[in-house]
Amino acid sequence: QKEVEQNSGPLSVPEGAIASLNCTYSDRGSQSFFWYRQYSGKSPELIMSIYSNGDKEDGRFTAQLNKASQYVSLLIRDSQPSDSATYLCAVEFSSNTGKLIFGQGTTLQVKP
Amino acid sequence: GAVVSQHPSWVICKSGTSVKIECRSLDFQATTMFWYRQFPKQSLMLMATSNEGSKATYEQGVEKDKFLINHASLTLSTLTVTSAHPEDSSFYICSASPSGVPPQFFGPGTRLTVL
Numbered sequence: 001q002k003e004v005e006q007n008s009g010p011l012s013v014p015e016g017a018i019a020s021l022n023c024t025y026s027d028r029g030s031q032s033f034f035w036y037r038q039y040s041g042k043s044p045e046l047i048m049s050i051y052s053n054g055d056k057e058d059g060r061f062t063a064q065l066n067k068a069s070q071y072v073s074l075l076i077r078d079s080q081p082s083d084s085a086t087y088l089c090a091v092e093f094s095s096n097t098g099k100l101i102f103g104q105g106t107t108l109q110v111k112p
Numbered sequence: 113g114a115v116v117s118q119h120p121s122w123v124i125c126k127s128g129t130s131v132k133i134e135c136r137s138l139d140f141q142a143t144t145m146f147w148y149r150q151f152p153k154q155s156l157m158l159m160a161t162s163n164e165g166s167k168a169t170y171e172q173g174v175e176k177d178k179f180l181i182n183h184a185s186l187t188l189s190t191l192t193v194t195s196a197h198p199e200d201s202s203f204y205i206c207s208a209s210p211s212g213v214p215p216q217f218f219g220p221g222t223r224l225t226v227l
Binding site: 032036043049088098101103104105 | 144155205
């Protein structure tokens with residue numbers, strides 16, 4: 001069974017702090033990894049894509065990938081109340097199918 | 113770029129009726145689109161892969177005769193929930209990718225309520 005695991009939270013951080021969101025996946029052969037943000041009642045919005053081991057930075061967001069440990073994370077620096085949402089980790093288990101498997105999501109609460 | 117729309121954004125229907133949901137890629141062509149369902153406080157569950165000009169591929173446990181998918185053009189896929197029942201009430205979301213591979217971009221979703 002191909003699985004993507006996330007801690008459902010909620011993860012609560014004060015405004016301005018770093019939020020760290022974690023995700024593990026079961027298929028060692030996975031190549032493509034994505035973080036989506038979903039506000040309550042809305043559809044997911046792509047935040048980051050990462051394909052290679054290491055860090056990838058985009059503004060306040062940094063995605064980290066460790067394929068050996070089957071682990072992907074998302075760091076949000078200088079967290080803002082507007083970052084409060086559910087963050088979904090998604091993995092493409094089979095290359096070139098386009099299909100994504102989603103984790104259950106981590107709810108982030110940024111308190112002013 | 114990579115804009116996906118859905119219509120309607122919400123629909124309420126009586127039990128036993130059928131409901132059609134449209135998914136359009138507005139600024140790109142999509143040979144493949146995906147349909148997801150999301151129940152409250154749960155993650156997205158892939159229902160099926162919609163393929164332009166051919167039959168959709170359904171995930172295990174999804175009734176293909178209940179959830180009819182038609183991908184008649186490179187910019188439009190439709191999901192028809194046939195003989196809807198209250199347990200079909202959910203948030204239905206489609207997605208597509210300009211390149212045919214991830215990342216996928218999501219439509220705004222359609223909230224279905226079956227009375």
